[in-house]
Amino acid sequence: MLDETMEDLAINLTRRIRLSPRKSAVLFKWRRRWLVVVVGAAVAALTAPAWLALAQSNSSLETRRREFAQRLVAAAIERTRHVVRYDPAYVRIPYPGGDVPADTGVCTDEIIRSYRSVGVDLQKEVHEDMAQNFDLYPRRWRWLNSHPDSNIDHRRVPNLMVFFARKGESLPLSTRAEDYSPGDIVTWALGGGVPHVGLVVGQKSAQNGRYMIVHNIGQGPRMEDVLFNWRITGHYRYFGPVL
Numbered sequence: 001m002l003d004e005t006m007e008d009l010a011i012n013l014t015r016r017i018r019l020s021p022r023k024s025a026v027l028f029k030w031r032r033r034w035l036v037v038v039v040g041a042a043v044a045a046l047t048a049p050a051w052l053a054l055a056q057s058n059s060s061l062e063t064r065r066r067e068f069a070q071r072l073v074a075a076a077i078e079r080t081r082h083v084v085r086y087d088p089a090y091v092r093i094p095y096p097g098g099d100v101p102a103d104t105g106v107c108t109d110e111i112i113r114s115y116r117s118v119g120v121d122l123q124k125e126v127h128e129d130m131a132q133n134f135d136l137y138p139r140r141w142r143w144l145n146s147h148p149d150s151n152i153d154h155r156r157v158p159n160l161m162v163f164f165a166r167k168g169e170s171l172p173l174s175t176r177a178e179d180y181s182p183g184d185i186v187t188w189a190l191g192g193g194v195p196h197v198g199l200v201v202g203q204k205s206a207q208n209g210r211y212m213i214v215h216n217i218g219q220g221p222r223m224e225d226v227l228f229n230w231r232i233t234g235h236y237r238y239f240g241p242v243l
Contacts (some may be wrong), residue, residue, distance in 0.1 A: 065239050068184030070116065075117035076199045076214040077223060079110050084220040096124035096148040107197050107216045108155045111185065114199060114214075120240040126154035126163050137162050157195035161234045168238030177210040180227060180235070187234035188214065194217055196230065 010209070059094055087104040099116075100109060112122045130137050130148040138158045139145060145153075153159050172179070180186065182202040190196050198215030205212060205225035212223045 052071065056238075061243065065243050068239050068243055069237075070180070070202075071118045072114060073182045073200070073201045074115040076110070077201055077203070078117070078191035079114060079221040080214060080223050082221060084109075084216060086216065086218045086220070087126045088100065090152055092151050093123075096121050098123055098150070100155075105216065106155065108157060108160060110214060110221050111160065111197055111199060112154060115238075115240070118240075122160070122163075123150060123154045125167070125241060126159060129163055129166065130159070133166075136166070157187055157197050160185075160197060162234075164234070164238050167241070168236050171235040171237065173232050173235055176227065177208075180211055181237075182211060183237065185234070185236040185238065186227065186232060186235075188230035189233050190217075190230055195233065198226070199228070 083103060084105050085103055086106060087100075089104075089108050091100045093099060097116075099113070105113075110223060115122050127148055127150040130153055134148055137153075140158070154163075168185075171184070174180070180200050182200055184200040186198055188196045188198075196215065196217060198213040200211050201214050201223060203212045203223060204210060207225065210225055210227055213226050214221060214223050215226065216222070
């Protein structure tokens with residue numbers, strides 16, 4: 001249709017101003033190019049707002065996630081000021097918002113308490129996902145669980161690993177320190193079937209420049225250079241249910 005219209009225009013112009021067929025063909029070519037440019041500009045003008053809105057939305061999301069990670073890191077570091085006796089005992093706690101006694105806890109409790117300080121209740125989030133997708137979560141024979149248990153499920157490292165992979169970002173396991181950022185969650189295998197979890201913070205080791213880890217491996221919450229002390233089994237980012 002476009003070719004026919006432009007050809008008719010060229011023929012009419014040739015008849016009116018008596019252009020030679022060669023000059024008419026040149027005129028037709030340039031008029032067609034001009035039309036393509038105009039149409040392209042119109043399409044770009046129509047789609048530009050959508051692309052601009054998408055870019056602005058992505059930028060806003062990244063900003064909010066960066067700010068969330070900063071608050072999470074600050075909360076984790078604040079945890080190192082608390083005296084906590086390592087105690088893995090099963091405790092019945094309220095739901096939602098429940099916690100074991102403040103002076104007790106294990107490695108997962110430091111993650112739970114840090115997230116709760118920035119408005120994310122992992123007890124609630126993990127329990128709700130397990131209630132709907134129980135078969136996706138590990139069931140160890142020694143746990144003797146045939147259904148979700150909001151008292152303990154979120155306090156188990158294997159459950160947190162599944163939850164963070166499902167609801168957050170599961171990142172590659174790397175031996176390069178630069179691949180780990182403040183706010184990242186890291187899990188390890190300590191040996192003997194014992195898992196461990198900690199949170200990467202912004203402070204760096206004076207010895208090697210690596211980001212430090214806030215964790216509780218038995219002496220209460222501490223900030224230490226232990227990123228590569230054990231075999232890494234998981235690397236995650238989780239910004240809560242909203243982000």
